[in-house]
Amino acid sequence: MTTELLLEVQDLHAWYGDSLALHGVNFSVRKGETVSLIGRNGAGKSTTLKAIMGIVRKRSGAIRLRGIDLVGLPLHQVARAGIGYVPEDRGIFSSLDVFENLMLPPRIESGGFTLQQIYELFPNLLERRNSAGTKLSGGEQQMLAIARILRTGVKFLLLDEPTEGLAPVLVQRIGAAVRSLKKSGMTIVLVEQNFRFARRVADRFYVMEDGKIVDSFAAEELSERMGMLHETLRL
Amino acid sequence: MNSPLDIPLQAFFGQLLIGLINGSFYALLSLGLAVIFGMLRVINFAHGAQYMLGAFCAWLLLRHFSADYWTALLLAPLLVGALGALKERVFLAPLYRLDHLYGLLLTYGVSLVIEGLFRHWYGTAGESYPMPAVFSGAVNLGFMVLPLYRGWVIVASILICSATWALIERTKFGAYLRAATENPVLVQSFGVNVPRIMMLTYAIGAGLAALSGVLAAPIYPVNPLMGRDLMVVVFAVVVIGGMGSILGAVVAGYALGLLEGLTKVFYPEASSTIVFVTMAIVLLIRPAGLFGKDMAAPPESALHRPVELLEWRRWSAPVLAIGVVLLLAAPHFVYPILVMKVLCFALFAAAFNLLFGYVGLLSFGHAAFFGGASYITAYTIKELGVTPELGILAGAAFASVLGVAFGYLAIRRLGIYFAMITLALAQMFFFFSVQAPFTGGENGIQDVPRGNLFGLISLDSGFSLYYFVMAIFLFGFIFVWRIVRSPFGNILKAIRENEQRAISLGYKVDRYKLGAFVMSAGIAGLAGATKAIVFQSATLTDVGWQMSGEVILMTLLGGIGTLLGPVAGAALVVALESWVSELAVPAPIIMGTIFIVCVMIFRRGIVGEASRLLQMPTKFPGWGKLYAGLIRSKGTHA
Numbered sequence: 001m002t003t004e005l006l007l008e009v010q011d012l013h014a015w016y017g018d019s020l021a022l023h024g025v026n027f028s029v030r031k032g033e034t035v036s037l038i039g040r041n042g043a044g045k046s047t048t049l050k051a052i053m054g055i056v057r058k059r060s061g062a063i064r065l066r067g068i069d070l071v072g073l074p075l076h077q078v079a080r081a082g083i084g085y086v087p088e089d090r091g092i093f094s095s096l097d098v099f100e101n102l103m104l105p106p107r108i109e110s111g112g113f114t115l116q117q118i119y120e121l122f123p124n125l126l127e128r129r130n131s132a133g134t135k136l137s138g139g140e141q142q143m144l145a146i147a148r149i150l151r152t153g154v155k156f157l158l159l160d161e162p163t164e165g166l167a168p169v170l171v172q173r174i175g176a177a178v179r180s181l182k183k184s185g186m187t188i189v190l191v192e193q194n195f196r197f198a199r200r201v202a203d204r205f206y207v208m209e210d211g212k213i214v215d216s217f218a219a220e221e222l223s224e225r226m227g228m229l230h231e232t233l234r235l
Numbered sequence: 236m237n238s239p240l241d242i243p244l245q246a247f248f249g250q251l252l253i254g255l256i257n258g259s260f261y262a263l264l265s266l267g268l269a270v271i272f273g274m275l276r277v278i279n280f281a282h283g284a285q286y287m288l289g290a291f292c293a294w295l296l297l298r299h300f301s302a303d304y305w306t307a308l309l310l311a312p313l314l315v316g317a318l319g320a321l322k323e324r325v326f327l328a329p330l331y332r333l334d335h336l337y338g339l340l341l342t343y344g345v346s347l348v349i350e351g352l353f354r355h356w357y358g359t360a361g362e363s364y365p366m367p368a369v370f371s372g373a374v375n376l377g378f379m380v381l382p383l384y385r386g387w388v389i390v391a392s393i394l395i396c397s398a399t400w401a402l403i404e405r406t407k408f409g410a411y412l413r414a415a416t417e418n419p420v421l422v423q424s425f426g427v428n429v430p431r432i433m434m435l436t437y438a439i440g441a442g443l444a445a446l447s448g449v450l451a452a453p454i455y456p457v458n459p460l461m462g463r464d465l466m467v468v469v470f471a472v473v474v475i476g477g478m479g480s481i482l483g484a485v486v487a488g489y490a491l492g493l494l495e496g497l498t499k500v501f502y503p504e505a506s507s508t509i510v511f512v513t514m515a516i517v518l519l520i521r522p523a524g525l526f527g528k529d530m531a532a533p534p535e536s537a538l539h540r541p542v543e544l545l546e547w548r549r550w551s552a553p554v555l556a557i558g559v560v561l562l563l564a565a566p567h568f569v570y571p572i573l574v575m576k577v578l579c580f581a582l583f584a585a586a587f588n589l590l591f592g593y594v595g596l597l598s599f600g601h602a603a604f605f606g607g608a609s610y611i612t613a614y615t616i617k618e619l620g621v622t623p624e625l626g627i628l629a630g631a632a633f634a635s636v637l638g639v640a641f642g643y644l645a646i647r648r649l650g651i652y653f654a655m656i657t658l659a660l661a662q663m664f665f666f667f668s669v670q671a672p673f674t675g676g677e678n679g680i681q682d683v684p685r686g687n688l689f690g691l692i693s694l695d696s697g698f699s700l701y702y703f704v705m706a707i708f709l710f711g712f713i714f715v716w717r718i719v720r721s722p723f724g725n726i727l728k729a730i731r732e733n734e735q736r737a738i739s740l741g742y743k744v745d746r747y748k749l750g751a752f753v754m755s756a757g758i759a760g761l762a763g764a765t766k767a768i769v770f771q772s773a774t775l776t777d778v779g780w781q782m783s784g785e786v787i788l789m790t791l792l793g794g795i796g797t798l799l800g801p802v803a804g805a806a807l808v809v810a811l812e813s814w815v816s817e818l819a820v821p822a823p824i825i826m827g828t829i830f831i832v833c834v835m836i837f838r839r840g841i842v843g844e845a846s847r848l849l850q851m852p853t854k855f856p857g858w859g860k861l862y863a864g865l866i867r868s869k870g871t872h873a
Contacts (some may be wrong), residue, residue, distance in 0.1 A: 093417050095413045105425035106427060229630040
């Protein structure tokens with residue numbers, strides 16, 4: 001793992017209408033690492049991802065990707081700067097079939113997954129490529145949502161609750177996929193409620209509470225932190 | 236050789252052909268509307284104007300550049316499409332975050348300006364575009380003779396519809412379009428420039444309209460108003476087909492054209508209303524339209540607040556008192572008939588605002604109640620000889636009954652659908668008024684005697700008439716005010732804020748909406764009935780959909796959802812109209828421009844902005860402390 005800084009978030013505030021949701025978030029992600037944002041419901045984890053992308057538009061502070069400030073860029077240019085975003089609700093389009101869903105996002109960088117690589121990672125998608133997008137099971141939808149972003153060739157992923165509502169066996173499948181992406185050099189920011197999942201893939205953790213980052217630690221320090229985490233997060 | 240119903244076969248097929256030709260245009264235009272609506276959630280009221288622009292483009296290209304038909308067929312859509320792209324960026328894009336009704340209102344304003352400009356430049360006589368030489372002949376099909384150009388129109392429309400379908404279903408652009416229709420933000424988060432796709436979509440829609448215009452140029456007169464009444468029929472077609480369904484738009488387009496043709500053969504009197512009747516039937520059976528997805532709870536409008544609601548304020552009472560004094564004194568200073576006109580329209584606008592401002596339902600068909608009542612009052616007084624107050628009651632009662640029928644159909648949908656349905660229903664009533672024997676058709680009912688109030692007081696004297704009208708206005712205005720402030724009114728406002736929540740609280744919202752609709756229709760009828768006595772006439776102008784547009788403008792300009800807004804708006808629009816009539820510029824251009832300005836930057840309207848300014852001091856932090864201090868000192872005394 002290099003120490004090269006990929007993403008830097010400084011004093012990020014974000015609003016939903018008039019109500020402040022992020023109260024000055026600071027964190028950074030190095031190239032090649034998997035960082036997990038953990039915290040209770042409503043702590044601002046998903047909002048942080050949305051604010052980085054610019055889906056939540058009303059924000060202040062600095063978000064720098066490889067030194068380029070993303071605040072102020074239109075949403076599609078944020079994506080073009082090299083970020084892949086997988087939303088919590090997966091966002092599979094019902095009027096498109098599986099194959100169209102997969103092919104929808106445009107190529108952004110070279111080295112994106114080929115169809116063959118995608119089908120190797122998620123064999124289910126090959127079988128179901130002609131089904132309507134929303135006819136898939138929750139797990140298949142999640143695989144499709146991740147797979148279509150891999151096609152774009154971005155090296156930096158924002159994953160919002162990829163295991164939400166999935167059966168344990170599917171959680172393992174997603175976990176295996178995330179680990180293999182990690183191995184291939186992908187940088188990942190993972191928002192996760194399922195702490196057992198996050199601890200198996202993350203290199204570092206940031207703990208969020210009330211729209212702020214309140215703590216951070218590396219995976220190695222996890223065991224000594226468990227007590228504290230039990231208390232603050234009721235894990 | 237005769238058909239079973241003794242109709243010559245030639246005539247039968249002839250009508251069917253005309254139906255098919257009309258159907259081709261319905262299909263093309265509703266297709267464009269559906270494409271635009273699907274992506275932008277905008278009902279493009281300017282579609283008819285863009286169709287007209289296409290035809291004019293062809294005609295101008297021929298006249299000034301001697302460009303032939305094929306060049307026009309290529310260039311006109313490009314030019315109009317480019318214009319559309321510009322319009323989308325400048326006017327429509329800033330409105331996307333607001334209620335979709337604003338898009339409808341904006342494009343309505345734009346259509347007024349475009350049509351007004353072309354009327355100003357080219358008059359309404361209509362120009363003729365020569366038939367392209369290739370298509371000048373006809374071909375004998377055995378059972379009928381088919382003029383070649385008409386055959387070409389049918390073939391071309393089928394080709395264009397298929398090409399559009401292929402573009403949407405079979406290309407990458409189409410996939411973006413379909414995906415962005417579902418979730419534009421997510422598509423943009425993939426790196427797709429969605430704003431540009433929206434711009435292109437509008438341009439394609441506008442281009443399709445222009446293409447239809449060029450196709451129409453050799454068979455219909457090229458006239459600035461050629462798209463306008465067609466538009467309303469196309470709205471009905473779109474409602475029948477199912478909003479947002481491409482297939483529905485095309486199938487319904489052809490089918491209704493044919494149906495119209497058949498009606499011309501078997502029952503010509505109904506041919507202009509058959510589409511609207513069909514729409515009413517479809518709404519009863521399948522509110523989502525034939526091909527529409529069932530949307531039990533349409534996402535739009537129900538969740539948006541059309542405007543900020545401005546309630547009764549402390550200064551409202553003195554303002555009202557001053558208003559009444561001014562009204563009492565007005566005829567001594569201003570030409571009374573002008574004030575009476577303002578009062579009639581103010582009442583009309585107040586009625587409209589009851590529905591739009593407080594229930595959030597934009598009716599684009601209130602002219603039917605206004606004009607309908609006007610006819611009934613004029614007829615009962617002139618032909619049946621009843622006294623004016625009975626005539627007015629009859630008019631208002633008629634409007635209420637009509638309101639029950641229209642409301643029952645229209646409240647099945649919300650937001651823009653509601654607007655389109657009311658528009659189509661009102662247009663049906665318009666055609667009824669054109670044909671019904673008692674309305675006097677194009678001439679209307681003229682020279683209505685004002686008569687004696689209660690058989691005693693002659694209304695021919697200016698002052699007695701004025702105070703009579705003023706009394707009616709005040710009655711109507713206070714009635715609206717009472718409704719808004721009643722528990723019933725609170726439930727209406729709750730429905731407007733969040734219909735689902737109102738339902739979950741156990742309210743039968745449909746009953747409340749229907750109730751509000753009927754009251755609004757009744758008061759609008761009262762206004763129209765009074766106008767019939769003031770102007771001693773009832774004409775088609777009062778039932779035309781331009782009248783519905785005018786009352787929207789008044790309310791928008793004055794301030795939606797404010798009590799005094801409709802009055803201020805009506806006064807201003809009436810004054811403007813009498814001023815504009817002396818200018819060389821046609822009124823629609825001015826009105827359309829005001830529409831655009833209001834929608835873009837002045838959405839609170841005059842009264843809305845004024846009360847926002849007057850409200851400012853209460854936000855001064857010192858007041859709160861002062862108030863808290865007062866409460867505290869009171870407390871210690873007790």
